[in-house]
Amino acid sequence: MTDPARENDQNGPAIRRDLPPAAEAMARRRIAAAGGRAQAALLWERVWPLIVPILCTVGVFLILSWLGIWTALPELARFGLLGLFGTILLFLALRFRHVAWPGPDEALARVARQSGEAHRPAVAFDDPLSHPTEDELTLALWRAHRLRLLERLQQLKAGWPAPGMNRRDPYALRFLVPLLLLVTFIAAGPDRGGRLADAVRPTTIMAEAAPRIDAWVTPPAYTGHPPIFLTGDVNRPVAAESERAITVPQGSTVTIRMPDTADLGVTALTKDGRPVPLDVAPADKAGPTGAPAERRLTLVGDSTVRIDRNGTTMMGWSFAVTPDEPPKISPTREPGATASGSLSLAYSVSDDYGVVSAKGLIVNADPTTGDGARPLVEAPELPLNLPRLRMREGTGETIRDLSAHPWAGAKVRMTLVATDEMNQTGESAPIEFVLPARRFNNPLxxxxxxxxxxxxxxxxxxxxxxxxxxxxxxxxxxxxxxxxxxxxxxxxxxxxxxxxxxxxxxxxxxxxxxxxxxxxGDLSLAAQDLRQAQEALRKAIENNASDAELEKAMQDLRAAMDKYLQALAEQAQKNPQANQQAANPNAQMLRPEDLQKMLDQIENLAKTGSKEAAQQMLSELQQMMENLEAGRSQQAQQQQGQQGEMNQALDKLGEMIRRQQELMDKTFKMDPDTDGSGAEQQPMTPQERQQALDALRKGQQDLAQALQDLQKQMEGQGMKPDGKLGQAGRSMGEATDQLGQGQPGQAVGPQGEALQALRDGARSLAEQMARQNGTGTQPGTGTARGQGQDPLGRRQQSRGTDLGSSVKVPDAIDTQRAREILDAIRKRLGDAARPLIERDYLERLLEPY
Incomplete structure (x- = not known):
């Protein structure tokens, strides 16, 4: 049979499949991994020599920055050095264009070199047979060769990169840069970022020291506002002026202290853009060049102030000026005359920062004098007393004796004028009146x-x-x-x-x-001298005279006072009948010792600097003398009709007080909780108790109606009862309601309040009558004696109406009430069921008895 591998491919592939597929794949992975490492090493060897100069350049930049070199260099040198660094970095970056990526052959060649294996297994593994063959021996040798290569592939190495820096930098200067970086990094501390930013941050003129500029606003002293410091955290660019205007009073002074150099300038503009001149206090010519000079500006309206240097605005402020309003003055009542003929003025003054002076301007308005009249004497001067210097709002009163002035008795027109610290004046509406004059009884x-x-x-x-x-x-x-x-x-x-x-x-x-x-005779002349001495002392105190001048004015016043009192005594001796007729048991007793004591106090206050207190006491002394003069000149004829009506009203009030006292005593006895029935009275049946309560209610209701009728009668006669009588009527009504509900215990309280209100109202009516008769209490003169009392405050027999407000010996009804109260306390104390805290309290009540 034929080998399938060889039948599929007669060239190399059939021969290469003589190894198992898994071994073949593993071999190729090893070759690929080694080649990849070799390519990376080759790339690093080519790139690292290019990266090191760039890193050294950046390191040198950081070292210079952290050393603070940029703030020490001029602008041109700084940007030139930055450009040099940029050029170097650009040149070094362009060198990367010539770097080639390592190829596979270069990688395999490096693997072969670094592995040290014979026959270069990584390369030889892919080699084919030069000629296809069917020779079994040749093929066996070829398979043995490839198996040996596969074993050697386990030893493939790419090696570490070797960029050759020692050859390029034989002195190792590259290692000096990290060392310096570490040192400068530690030395720069938290300012590292700021020093790096200094390299590219736009700078102003920093080579020179910034000029020292101090600026502040001083409001006028009379405003009481503290100074405002403008430099420091308060300064800001002019662009923010409209948003953060500084509010200051009118008349405030802006002071700017800065070097007197040509490159610095101050510009002040009003709200509409008009320039405002500044007062310049030049620096000391003997001092160094650029010594501080002061520039001042008084703010009258809204303004802007800028400080420029070489045409560039350094700082600026905008001021919103609060105007100083002129003072206001107006009379609170029509000008009048005192009993002695002095002019009495009452007025109110107000100002945003306080009034410093006031006066009355008087012009002639007498129709009997023609247009061509030529007065011999100027109009009288009328300085007004202020309640307190620089008072922002208040009322004042001035009493001036102008009876000796030639214009006294003429019709005049007066305007009140008030002046503030800025010499602004406020005027009242003109008032026409007749200037008070002394009343002369002698026709001649x-x-x-x-x-x-x-x-x-x-x-x-x-x-x-x-x-x-x-x-x-x-x-x-x-x-x-x-x-x-x-x-x-x-x-x-x-x-x-x-x-x-x-x-x-x-x-x-x-x-x-x-x-x-x-x-x-001499009495009027002495009174005139006394008034002149009082006026001289008042002016001395107002003008802060020296101790010697004050002492002389006090001596003149004491001499005039002694002369007046002596003349008064001589007149009393010459005319004892008139003196006896003018005597009034209710008139106030004024002793020479009292006057001498007041004079000593005025002198001490004036010398110790208590100006306002001295003026106040002098006004009280003047008022006392006015009252004394009024009492002396007042004739025996008084308004008998009104006085009789007041006496009748007082008599009726006294009767009401007596009736209210009786009603309260009876009501108190009707209360079962107070054991008011006692052992001395027989117990009442419910019918008798109800009848008694109805009688008390009817009596209380009738008394309330009588009080209401008396109030209407008094108002119809021109008298002014105060609110105490109305309060008494309301309390009576409440007591009537309680009695109608069968609660006498709840009615006792309102009855007591009604009784006290009746007494207070009667006392007020008596004081009102005394004031109308010229015998009441005047400011600074002490308290007049009560109606129908002797000089020691004791009740005179058969004089006036007892209002129940004087000290008196307890009568029988008071003794009986005290006994009943004590019996009730003892009875409750004997009740063992009462709480311990209540029994302790009752025992303390009985300790004095």
Missing amino acids: ARAVVEQRRTLALDANKAGYVAMALDAITVDPSKFQQDGVYLSLRAAYHRLTGARDDADLVSVVDFLWEIALGIED
Whole structure:
């Protein structure tokens, strides 16, 4: 038979299938694996010499970056070095174009070399017979040859790559790069990323040190706002100005301190783009070049400030300016006159940062003076008292004695003016009124004062005033004192012989002294000197005078006070009848010791710098003297009708207080919880108890109706009952409801509240009557004595109505109530079933008894 392998293929294939198929496949896998390893080794040997220069170049770049070389190089050198690195890397990358992929033959040749086997088994395994043959011996030899090759294929090797770096780098410089990389990596620390970015980061002028710039805003001191520092975290680009404007008060000063060099500049613009000039304080010429200089700008409106360097904006700010509003002032009531003739003004002031001063501007509005009038005396100055310096909002009151001014008694027009720290002024609406004047009881004194005012308001009427004085003195026999007649004649001759306005002004002053002498002699002159001394001290305190000036002003005030009190005592001795008539048991007692004590306190406060407290106490002293003057000049005739009506109202309130007290006592006894029935009374049947409750309810209801009628009557007579009486009426109504529900215990509380409210309302009515009579309490003068009390506060017999508010000895009903309360406490204490805490409390209540 014929071999099937040979019949299928007469050339090589039949001969190669002499090995088993599995062995044939395994052999070829071994050859392919060895060839693949050989190709990889060959490729690495060709590529690695090209990769090493690239890695070394990148390593050198990292080493230089981590050493911080980029920040030390100029801009041109930095970009030049970066370009060199890029060129080298590009050149080294282009060398990869000449790298050829190893072929199969090259791989098998490397396997043959690295394996060291004879006859190159990897290559010889694929060799065929040179000539087909049927010789059995030849075929047997061929099969033996291939079996031996198959055994040798297990020893195939590709070998490790050998790129030959030692030949290319005999000094091993390539190993220096990793070492330096490690050292610089550690040295750079957390700044590694930033130093790498410095190689390509656009830089400003960094070779020079950045200039030191300090900027801040100083608001005006009176605003109380702290300075605002602009440099540091607050600075920002000009682009953000519109979004983050800095709000500052008007008048704030922007100060910029920076080197005085040509490359730095400051630009200030208003909201509409107009430039704003800056005040420049140059640097010290003796100092080094570029020493700091200050530039200042006062902000009046919304502005923008920029700092430029070589045309580039470094920083900038936008300011939103809050305007300083002008102050406001307005009177809270019409100008009035005190009992002594002084001008009294009450007003309210307000300002966003506080008012520093206020005054009243007075102009003549008397219709009797024509347009061509020539006043001899200027309008009186009227500085206003402020409740507190730089007060933002409040009310004030000023009392000025202008009765001695020649314009007193004339119709004037006054405007209140307030001034703030920026010298802005606010004005009130003009007010027309008659300037208060002193009331003269003597007809001759009134005539002299009238002529004095006519002369002061119009010098052109000097001849008319001279004729009036001549007519007054036409009959010397009508004058009780020759000195008055001679003074008036002297005034007449001085008036007719006047050569200028100064002579006429002296006649004006002389006529005032004559009128005071006619009225009550030295007392009026002493009162005038006292007012002048008070005004001088007030100005000294307001102007922060020295201790010597304050001491002199205090001495003058003490001397004027002593002179006034002495004149007052002398007048009382000369006219004891008038003094007795003016005496009022409710009038306040003012002792010289009290005045001396107040003067000492004013002096101490002024010298220690307590300006506002000293001014306040001086105002209180002035008010006290005004009250004293008012009490002295007030006549015995008072408004008897209104006083009688108030007395009747007080009497009715006293009766109501008595009735309410009785109702409360009876209601208290009706409460079973208080054991008010006691052992002294017989127990009541339910019918009797209900009748008693109905009587109490009817009595309480009638009393509430009587109180309501009294309130309407008082309002109809012009009296102003306060809310206490209304509260008493509500409490009475609540007590009536409780009694109607048969709950006397719940009615006692509202009855007590009604009783106390009645007492408070009656006391308020008594104080109101005292104020209308000029005997009430005034600011700074202490408390007036109660109605119908002696100087020690004790109740006078048969005077006034007892309002139940004075201290009194307990009467029988009070004693009985106390006894009933004690009996009730003892009864509850004897109940063993009560809690221990309640019994302890009851024992403490009984300890004082």
